[in-house]
Amino acid sequence: MNAVERSPEIAIIGHPNEGKSSVLSTLAEDDSVRVSATPGETVVCRTFPVRIDGREVLRFTDTPGFQNPSRVLAELRKLTEEDGDCITRFREKFQTVPELHDDIELLQPIERGAGIIYVVDGSRPVRNVDRAEMEILRLSGRPRMAIINCKDDRYNHLDSWKNEFRKTFNSNRVFNAHRATYAERILLLEALKSIDQDWHPILDKVVVAFKDDWASRNRQTMHILLDLFTDCLQYTVSAPLNATTDQEELQKQLTRSYHKTIGEKEKKAHRRIRGLYKHNIFDYSLPAHSLLHEELFSEKTWSVMGLSKTQIVIIGGLGAAAIGAGIDIAAGGMALGLVTGLAGAAGAIGALWGGKKLSQDGVFGVRIGGEQLRLGPATDINLLFVLINRALLYYKHTINWAHGRRDYENISIKSETENHSFNITSNWSTARLRICSSFFSAVTGKKENNIGQEKKKLGEIIERSLAEISSEE
Ligand SMILES: Nc1nc2c(ncn2[C@@H]2O[C@H](COP(=O)(O)OP(=O)(O)OP(=O)(O)O)[C@@H](O)[C@H]2O)c(=O)[nH]1
Ligand SMILES: [Mg+2]
Structure with missing residues (x-):
């Protein structure tokens, strides 16, 4: 399959331990995804293809959590003033810096054109590091949506998260990695369509394929x-x-x-x-x-x-x-x-x-x-x-x-x-x-x-x- 024919890729990105891998596991119906209560479980990107009747229709990529969002943001801001894609330039400049390993790793799928699902645990308040992460994603210019995955039943921060998201994302949804039903998975995929017009036709096909497969x-x-x-x-x-x-x-x-x-x-x-x-x-x-x-x-x-x-x-x-x-x-x-x-x-x-x-x-x-x-x-x-x-x-x-x-x-x-x-x-x-x-x-x-x-x-x-x-x- 060449690059043009490849199925769309969606990278699941966010802070460590917010439930990124869990969201991916639920969305891709794959229980082999590594999930753990210890932050830093995912250290390398791993792509999980979704195949229907043997044909790959979509790929989800699990990524490590941001480690140094404030530093990454500061560097990216400087790089945006130069020519070229700031994410690529960031990787080229810092790939030998050990403490930036996870940050560089998680930006890889973005560099190759993946759409973004940003995952936060909505049961806690919004912090400055989250704002830095969101700004990094905005600077990437990739189509993106945010998902609020409440790890416990406290939903009192939901409104402040939603307000924050409106500034940076094309779309946002509450999606619980542990309780999402089939119907909610379909709704999330439908919502993904709105993150970029170019993605509309292909995601339409994906949703139809998901529905047919379910039937x-x-x-x-x-x-x-x-x-x-x-x-x-x-x-x-x-x-x-x-x-x-x-x-x-x-x-x-x-x-x-x-x-x-x-x-x-x-x-x-x-x-x-x-x-x-x-x-x-x-x-x-x-x-x-x-x-x-x-x-x-x-x-x-x-x-x-x-x-x-x-x-x-x-x-x-x-x-x-x-x-x-x-x-x-x-x-x-x-x-x-x-x-x-x-x-x-x-x-x-x-x-x-x-x-x-x-x-x-x-x-x-x-x-x-x-x-x-x-x-x-x-x-x-x-x-x-x-x-x-x-x-x-x-x-x-x-x-x-x-x-x-x-x-x-x-x-x-x-x-x-x-x-x-x-x-x-x-x-x-x-x-x-x-x-x-x-x-x-x-x-x-x-x-x-x-x-x-x-x-x-x-x-x-x-x-x-x-x-x-x-x-x-
Ligand atoms: N109760 C509850 N727990 C959740 C939910 N989502 C994730 N968790 C738990 O939160 C912990 C972290 O989940 P992961 O999916 O591994 O989180 P991650 O963001 O991939 O973490 P890293 O890979 O370490 O960055 C695990 O113990 C999960 O079981 C949820 O919706 N509800
Ligand atoms: Mg993980």
Whole structure:
């Protein structure tokens, strides 16, 4: 690639320890960027290309922090009176001065024409060294914007920073390296367009490429989820029965095995989704109180992530899918996960949990030819809703875990109760519920519906839901 064809370069510049590397890591979705609480972590410039479908669309360059901004500014001012680019002349004049090493290093990308994102920690007041840094960047003449990355929740200096920025930058934004969502990353890229007219067309393309790439990841997520739902709902486990079999014990074993297998299928799907959003190195943690720490088949999971009472009535009215012992969700029966998840009729509760003999018609499991006991395919549509809600909640945490975030403690996290995100389907329309119900009937073989068509319809809802979650700021 020659210089003309190269993707635009944006250098992330600022004072040591303000969060430059963290901002870059979040923007470039790269968790290999070195971030540390000790100032001076970054000592050499490092460029991180952003590739979409193997094509480099943008490059972000991480730089060391300014060490001697006042001295650099004084020298640059003198050099501006001479011919040529003051940054180049500064490097030529001072490249052998050891104490100016970091300052010369950080100016390198500017010298080769990079645009600038200047990062400050907005939770502290503006100082004179900051003014010197901003003036250096102004003298460089490069397109530039400022980012306020508040390292803690104090925003009381925001106005004074913004006033300061208006003097020197074409644009400024608040952007939190630890909490920025996908939507905020796109907004930042959109804002970058305004730093220079010449950059407008190329950054327009970059934003389109980012959006397309995101839509394609969402589509892949949707396919992973459709496969997961189909696989789980159709899953069966069986064991041979003979005259000496302790049926109750066997049922318990089958149930454990069923729960374990479905749980593993879900974990595997979630891990694949995590990979799509490029959390490759650091295993991000779910919030301590996340409902996703609950077992898939726990009573709590089913009561908060299954169908609401109103939805049970609606789905019942549609007459298409079995809700099994859904009523028991309200009663909070112990048998919830097992019976509602695996069996169809309320009769199964007595048969299984009352310690009585398994009923002959096999509502919990099915006697096959009198020789086998079988669990599955699922007979309760709640299993589908629990899987959907857990997947959407997992997705929400995944996309909102900024790549620049490394410290896993003391982070305030938006509660799952916000936007009711632990049960996203609770707001779904009857039309959506009808699609879920038809999908359920088709994959579990209760109706002769065309599975391909039902999958397509459910896929559309899931994809729309993922896009809705992505657009939340
Ligand atoms: N809470 C919080 N901490 C942050 C945020 N951004 C950065 N930090 C922390 O601040 C410290 C410095 O972050 P870096 O990204 O390494 O800062 P830098 O500007 O690249 O630092 P140098 O390379 O040393 O100049 C790290 O401990 C980060 O985790 C933020 O938005 N919120
Ligand atoms: Mg750094």
